[in-house]
Amino acid sequence: MTGIRYGLGLAAGAAAALGTLIPAGAQEPIKIGFAGALTGPAAFVGVEIKRGTEIAIDEINAKGGIKGRKLVLISRDDEHNPVKTVAQYRELVEREKVVAMVGATNSASMLAVAPIVNDALKVPVICPATDATAITENDAHKQGLDNYIFRVGMYGTGQANFMVDTMVKKFGHTKIGLLTWTGGWGVTGRGELQRRLKENGLAPVADETFDNNDTDMTPQIIKLKNAGAQSILNYALVRENTFVVQTKEKLRNDMPYVSAWGIAGPAFWRAAGAAAEGVLTSTTVTIDGPQPPERTAFINEYKRRHNQDMDAAVFGVGAYDAVYLFKTVMERDGTEPQKIRAGLEDIPEFKGLVKHFKRPVFARDRHNAVTEEDMVMTRWTNGKMLEIRYDDKGPYVEIDAQTKKYLDKSNLKLL
C-alpha cells in the first residue's frame, strides 16, 4: 500500500512540476513506445530502430507535432529476452500510456507479445524487424478479430516465396539447391523454401545443412555442385554466409548464391570481403546505389547525428516509416489506440522510405505492408547491395546514375 501511495504522491508531484514547466496552452505529448534489444548481440537491430524512430519524431515535432502535440519515444531494453519484452510492453502501455509501439527485435518476443496486445493491451504495433510469419498472421487474424499487429519489414513465407520465385521466374533456374543452417531461423526457412519449390512444381536438387561449427563447407558445396544445382538458396547470418563464400572461393565455385535478409547490411562485406561479390540478398530496402531524394535526406541526417553509416538500414528505414504511418492516421482519426489501429487498415496511399505505396498500405486481412511484389533482390557489388531491376534485356544493376550493368543469368557475373 505504501508503494501505491508513494507512487501516487510521486505522480501528483510530477504532474504539478510538469504543470509549472509546460506553458499554458501546450498539450501533453503523444507517447510512442519501443521495447527491444539495445544491448547484447542483437543490439544493432534495436539501435537502428530507435534511431530511425527518433529521426522521424524530431522531424514531425520540428514541424509542430501532431495538431500541436509533440511526439515522444519511450524505449526499453529487453535484452532480446521475450519475458522482458512482455513485461515492458505491459509497463509501457499500462503505466506510460503509450498509444502506439514500434515492434521489437526478436521474433520470439513479438510472438509472445502478440496475443497479449490483441487481447488485453489493445495498442497498435508496427514491426520494422521480426520476420516470423505468425506475428501478423496471429490468432486474432485467423479468427477475424481486430488485429493490432502490423509490419513494414520482411515476413517469413513472403521472403521464401520471393527468393524461389526470383530464381525460377526471373533467372529461369529449375535446378535449385538449398543450404540452410540447423539453427532455429534456418530450419523455418528451409521448410518455407521447400514448400515454395513444391508449389512451383520443383524439388530441391540437393538439400544441404550446416551447423554452428562448420567453418569449412566443402562437402556441402561439392554435393550441391554434383547435384547440378543452378543456384543455391540459403538461410543464415553473417558468420555462416562468410564461411560459405570462403569455401566457394577455395573451390573456385561460381554457382549463384542467394541469401535471405540475414546479411542485408555492411557487416557481411566487412566479414567476407571480396568473396561476397555477386551474392544475392533479398531485403525490403537497400540504401546503396542511386536513391530517391527523401531517402538520401534520411541517410544524411543519420550520418550527421551519429557520425557513422547505418549498419542495418532496413530496420532504421522501417522504423521511420512506422512513425509516419502512425502520424498519418493520428492526424486524421485522433490518438485513441483503437482508432489508430482501425485507421492503419485504411491508408489508401503512402509515400514512405521503404517504398511509395500506391495501394492501401494495409488491409483488414493483410497486415504486412511489404508484400512479395515489393521485396527487393540485391546483388553484392563492390561492397554495395545494389537492387536488381529488370528490363527486356534481362536483370541489371545500376552502379551509379549513369552506369547500367546486366547480369549473366547463369553465374550472376556482371556483363
Add this chain to the structure above:
Amino acid sequence: MYFFLQIATSGIATGAIYGLIAVGYSLTFMTTRVLNFALGMWVMLGGMLTYSLLVLHGIHPLIVLPMVITALFLLGLAAERFTVLPFLRAGSDVWVMSTLAVGLLMIDLAEIVWGRSPTPVPPVLGKEPIYLGQVSILPQQLIIIAAACIAFLALDLFYRRTLTGKAFRAVAYSGEVSGLMGINTRRLQAVSYAAAAALAGFAGFLVVPLTLAEPQLGTVLGLKAFAIAIIAGLAAPRGILVCGLGYGALEALISGYFYTGIRDILGFLLMILGLFLKPEGLFGRGVEERA
C-alpha cells in the same frame, strides 16, 4: 576420387584444429587430473588478441605469435593460482565450475572489448588456394596441419627425452611419490596449466583467419576437441593428433556421403562405442587410478 580426396582434405584441416586444442586438455590432466573445461574460450582469447595486434595495431604475425603465447601463458599461471589451486588445496572439485566461470567471463569481456560482429583476420600466406592435383586447400589450412604435427612431435620429444618431461610423466603417475623423489610437483602443476593455455593461444592464432574473430569462435571447437581428447585417451598425446585428424576427416566424409544432420550423431555414437570397448581411450594405456 576427387570428391573423396577434396572432402577428406578439408576434413583433415578441420581435424588438425581439434587435435591442437585437444592436446591442451591432456597437458593438465596428465599432471593434476584437472581439466580446463573452458579451453575453447582460451582459444578464442588467443584469436581475439591476434586480431587486435595483427589487424588493429598492424604488428607483424611473427611478432604477434610470441606475444600471444606469452600473454596466454601468464594468464594461465594466474588463472591456475587463483581459480584452481585454492579448490585443489581444499580437496574440492569446485575447480570444474571455476574453470568454466573463467571461460564465460572471457566471452563477456571479449564482447565488451571487441564487440560481437564477426571480423576477418587476413591469413598470413594469403587466400589463394594451393592445388595438390585437383584438390584445393587454403594455405592457412596447410599451416595448421603442419603446426599441429610439429607441436605434437615437439611435445612427444619433450615427454620422452627431457628431464622435465619425464618429471611431468612421473607427476602424472603419482604426484605424492614424485614429490618424495624431489620433484617440485606444485611448480609442474602450475606450468602445465599455463602451457595448456599457451597452446590454446597458439591454436587461436592459427585458426582465427579461418573462423573470423568473434567472441564465440572457440566455444564449439573446444567441445569437439574435448570429445576427441576423450576418444583418444586423455593420457595419450600422440593418439590425440591421430584422433583429431581422423575425426575431422570422418565428420566431413559423413557430411559428404550421408547428411550433415546426422554427422554429430554418428560421430558421438562412435565415441561412445569406442569408450565402451576401450574405456581408457583408444590410445590410452590404462594408467592406474591414484589412491
